[in-house]
Amino acid sequence: MRKVFPVISRSLSHVCSLKPYKETKWLMPNGNPTGAYIYNCVADQKVPVILNDPHIATWYSCGPTVYDSAHIGHASCYVKLDIIQRIIKSFLNIKLVTAMGITDIDDKIIKKGLETKTHFQNIAKQYEHEFWLDMSSLNIEKPLIITRVSEHINSIESFVQKLIDTEMAYVTMDGSVYFDTTKYPSYGKLQRAQTEGEAANEEKRNKTDFALWKGHKPDEPSWNVKWGKGRPGWHIECSAMVSKVFGSQIDFHAGGIDLQFPHHENEEAQSCAYHNTRQWANYWIHVGHLHVKGDTKMSKSLKNTISIPELLKSHSADVFRMACLTSSYRYPMEYSSEVMKTAEEVLNKFKFFLKDAFIYVNNNAVSNGDYKDKILDDLQKIEEANIEALKNDFNTAVCINNLLTLVSNANKVIRLDTSEYYPVPIVLIAEYVTDMLTKFGLKLQESAQDSVLSNSLIDTLVEFRHTVRLNALSRKDKEVLQACDIVRDKMKKMKVQINDSNKTSSWVSVK
Ligand SMILES: [Zn+2]
Missing domain, CATH: 1.10.730.10 (Isoleucyl-tRNA Synthetase; Domain 1)
Structure with a gap:
């Protein structure tokens, strides 16, 4: 591996002058500077993007938990991540290997399955299918690699087993496994840990400890593992799937801002512990929330969500x-x-x-x-x-x-x-x-319903109106000009907007 230390250009030096990196917990990677700067929550400032390989970067996005339809909050998050990926590829000329994890085992999916008397896997399949249709309707590029929790139970099991073996995690009476946050001194490097952590549990040694594995409960899907029976916790899936695909380090790791803590904090902690490294994800990218005007936050429980097909109707x-x-x-x-x-x-x-x-x-x-x-x-x-x-x-x-x-x-x-x-x-x-x-x-x-024929008909009409209008203007013929205005207004009602100037008249179709 060629090691090149970055030279911070004079014109961009202002973006990273807040505090020296050595005062933060972010470690500047060795490698090839791209010339780009990106905000990183661990450094709490913009930092230079440095890649191990000058032409290839790895990217993982936390995907949806597939128990319901996606809404415009998901749309804005994934459209913005799609824009960033396109910039990295097209403007920084980097080949980006993109992966996304789909959470297809989770409390909410199991609950919905029980409520609707449907197998949890069918619930997950149905909403994952809908998710990809929604993403495609927003012109979001599909990740090159898609990982599903249900297909990676073996990787998750061996990940958890190693953390138990190295005493970074412990098994409780009910067959659950918790990560011991006191054994990882950098816990809280993305965002200082809030004491509420996960739900209170008498078996947890420390408040910030989190479940890697949930012990078996009746009516829940479960898998047999060395330490008993149960199912994966939420945070472990991304770490195990990323490690399986990309190894001990990843360039970009992205998701909504609500994932910064505890989800990404826990991912970083358990992955550093697993790989015995000080930094697992070099660049965290967090997208801000979408707020519907007047509401503080959009959520399923507040029933103020707008689905993606609804959005695309207007x-x-x-x-x-x-x-x-x-x-x-x-x-x-x-x-x-x-x-x-x-x-x-x-x-x-x-x-x-x-x-x-x-x-x-x-x-x-x-x-x-x-x-x-x-x-x-x-x-x-x-x-x-x-x-x-x-x-x-x-x-x-x-x-x-x-x-x-x-x-x-x-x-x-x-x-x-x-x-x-x-x-x-x-x-x-x-x-x-x-x-x-x-x-x-x-x-x-133009919208799909526009055929070649209707486009050329509109062209002809707009050209004709333009000629008539110019003549009327030179003759100051108010009646004809009024008629031209009526045609323009009527066409606007038919979703065709005309733009007049002395040289040209052009049109676009509008919603
Ligand atoms: Zn994740």
Whole structure:
């Protein structure tokens, strides 16, 4: 393994100047710096992303517990993680090996099975199937590796056995196994342990000790293991499955902010103990919650959830993704009609520009070959600024703003008199905008019901209206202009929004 120590560039030194790393419990990995910085809760600051292999990184996301339908809280978490994965792949040029664990054995799944007189595995299969359909409808890339607890009982058993053998864990009277947190001095490195820990249990030696294995109870599925009968605890599954796939260390480990404690804390503790290492996950990524406006938190028990199919009835996957792109992944995000309307307006600005650019390049004007260097300079500056923003903790909001500025300047050029015609820079900007947005996972497609025929009919109508309108404008014919406005309003009701200018009329379909 080649060891390269990172050089912190002057321009990014501000992002990691809070405190020296040696004062935190985060250990800077040896390896190849990517030039990117990411917030890490163990260091409580942004830290440089350094990979063992310069071109390959490993990633694990804690997946859902499959006992019910996913809601928009899950949607925002997994869309934001999908955006970060796409940035690592497309902008840092790293091959990312992604894995996700599915919790298909759990109290809630067993409870639902008993309530509905259905085998717990059927409950899990049904909701896992639904989960992947929901993820696909949001254009989230499927992980390369999917691990299910029920398929990894052997790995979990040998993981727990080793912790018992090394006296990091102990077996209780009821056949449960607990991790002894007093034997792991760094316990609380992600987030200081709260004394409530898990539910009170007389058999636990310390309040923060947590169950690796739950002793058998009647009516519950169970597996025979060396120390008795029972089923895995929640935290152990991710550690055992990650270790089976990736070995003793992982680059990125992600999940919602609610998993930071105790779930990820416990994962790190038991994995470091198992592998006899000081750091198991080098980079923890936690996504902030989605709040429905007016509510403090969305949860099944509060009955204030919105399912993913419900979300997609009122907003396209692209609009929802744009709302995610314009917020910071680490902080809470509000879900409201205003937030979604703003996201749709931003998306439409890009769609209108791309259509206008297409019409502009294909119009009858003749270029004198001038590239209008000022626009090309601006394009280059924005390309560089966007890379810097993405390398600074995946700041997509800055990128979207930069792209809007670029589009606004390009629109001014498009609207110049035909004697000043600059197709080359406009094509380059349109190409760059399309490239960036598709790399962020936007589809930029019209809705599925639009056929080629209806598109060309709308094109014809919009062109005809544009010609009529320009004539009416030059003649100051109010009646015809009014008729044009009526056509525009009627088309908006049919979900076709027309954008008028003196040079072109373009349209986009809207929800
Ligand atoms: Zn997990």
